[in-house]
Amino acid sequence: MMNMNVADILIEALPYIRQFAGKTIVVKYGGHAMVDPGLKRDFARDITLLKYIGFNPVVVHGGGPQINRVLDAMGITSTFVRGMRYTDDKTMDVVEMVLGGKVNKEIVSGINAQGGRAVGLTGKDGGLIIAEKMTIVDASNTEKPPEIIDPGMVGRVTAIDPEIIHTLTCKGFIPVIAPVGVGRSGETYNINADLVASKIASALKAERLILMTDVDGLLDASGTLVSSAAAEKIHTMIERGEIKGGMIPKMESALSALEGGVEKTHIINGTRPHALLLELFTDSGIGTQVFLQGQED
Template sequence: MTIETPPPNSTVADILIEALPYIRKFSGMTVVVKYGGHAMVDEQLKIDFARDITLLKFIGLNPVVVHGGGPQINRVLDQMGIQPQFVRGMRLTDGPTMDVVEMVLGGKVNKGIVAQINQQGGRAVGLSGKDGGLIEARKMHIVHQADAASPPEIIDPGMVGEVTRVNPQIIHTLSEKGFIPIIAPVGAGREGETYNINADLVASHIAMALSAGRLMLLTDVDGVMDAKGQLISSIDAAAIRSMIADGSISGGMIPKIECALAAIESGVEKVPILNGTRRHAILLELFTDRGIGTEVTE
């Protein structure tokens, strides 16, 4: 067992004072936090995350959480003997997979986050994109090019959706009354059909609809890495395009970085990609001078 020595009182006061200009500047700001399923690693981290979000609300920001749940979905699919398949970071979603996605995201993962935040004294409310007509979606088609020599092919990913419209009234209503919305990335189509939507995509559309000041993308790596595995502290549109083309950005990082860029281009002030498996990543990014992770710029 390690026993941590508490910092001297003057250090504690210094830390609080260092945060004051930020707290003043951010008062009333909406912060959309994408909480990746890959960042939900252990109990202590989940408690830390819940504390961070609760603290933001109490000091006058408006946090809105959109969560993923990739590993949690895979565990249940595995128990059912279904092999998960991905193209360009998107989960191919047939009927049985869609049922699992909706049950796991809207049920276990969403209510788990809600309970953790409420445990910390926050007032969280769980929603899926279906509630209050929050997220309207339509079927997505994925354009996939295996390599530069082969022609692009159009892949039908099943019940994978893209966002056509966000109706943010339900979020405004909850936030104004002191609640913290926790959103599962499932949307409804025009005929009432259910779509599985990449959580980064949902988070960026919600950030844009709310004119959020920050979209924070919490994942399981320190940020975007270059081909040598070095952390890139700032990345722009041109670099993103070439890194996707040469394969040094792949898998789940493709939709994440594309969403980050879309949010920046439509006016979200700052979009950091952070390692959510590091304790209090959100607080350190917002309230200290030390920028962490990768910042996406135009």
Template structure:
């Protein structure tokens, strides 16, 4: 007779706990079945290989559960590192990098090259046994992103006179052509996961860098995504006391910007969330991408993670 050891008991208890977790997740899995979830992957978490592998594994799991993930990635820290090595100085306006010729060349090289292909490769490796494949794209592929030059208006703190700030080669999505994305998502024979670098082309043929949050919002709106997840390197939206806000409406998000509570990179995130919801996305979540399995906690548990932003009640 073979007796059960302490380690066997622990494994059995772990198995029962896993089964319970899966059963509790079932209602949420059904909510997102065959729905599109757009995920913006960015922040310093992208530079951590262990976290990147977990992220790729979670993306594969979403695909195997019948969800259609579409990944849009940033690469700010990677661009900054390359610019520093090249001796090019960066300046920012409301969280957007002012982009001259030299910066644009490096940004495209980093975003469309190293970062984009690395993320696609991690997804393909994580999904090898199930034939889930990451497909690296930029907005320049198949006319995916047509952009227009972005501008910002700032008030001089002394004179309070408004001035137009030239951001250089920074664009905003004007047209999202989703034909290629839908072809990949709906392929009957393969499980493809689009991975999009935030680079686009204007009608005059010039290449522009785009804020990845903004691209994610535009893509999510065009695809009528069920959810948009903004994975970053903070827990979510913080109030004036630096406490996490669990849930807010579009109007409340606007108020945070107007009151100056939201600053820096949080401004384009909230603006993106607002625009995405107004374009038809059901809800947007800003959450910490450095935490293992943050996406799974958000989508498949009652508590969720980060800050959930929804439309105003009717």
């Protein structure tokens, strides 16, 4: 019976393997899956498997908890502006060191230990991520003029040059990208990893963008998982206040990727073992799938 169950799983996966062969899958890797040793090993195995069966996986990672630990150890206090880390020069040095160094190389080493061939990058390599300083306009108080908020060296993506990614994937490597961008004059910017993953997926015209989180996906007002939704429905839910907090920027990144040519975006719970494979290779999936109208199938 066990062998039959394994065979059924493989048969269910076959059409998806055939569909995605040769296609690019961009995965934003973050949350608890980057901390738990077992989940880190599962992720490395999953990414390696995708490459071996003919996919072109591209990994974009975060690293907030790791940055916090180093800042605390150095006695640097973190402050947040509307959910974004205020990034002064000292904080930017730590962000770049942790993301581009420690975290990036740990992910690369993990994938390589499973038989993959990963290469670590930041947005500075090959002019991959061009950015400019982000400013925030707060118009929430209608009795006062809009307030301009300065988040420091926090950037927004202005351009992606995917040439270095194409070069690596064509040679059989798996790019692992830290979300650090470079300005036109060489300045360094800290950029939200979901946003970077969305922009890179659009530039690559990826088949899928997968955002790994610590929750099951998008929940409706009753707390039930929304397994599939068109972009129009997501816009409506945001306008009605049904999507709140940290899920808003994730959904905005998902919608931006769809508008940029990505076929579908998935929000999945990375704390589930082998979440990536369960979402891609099973009929029911485990998270929320977002698509443009007319792309349900």
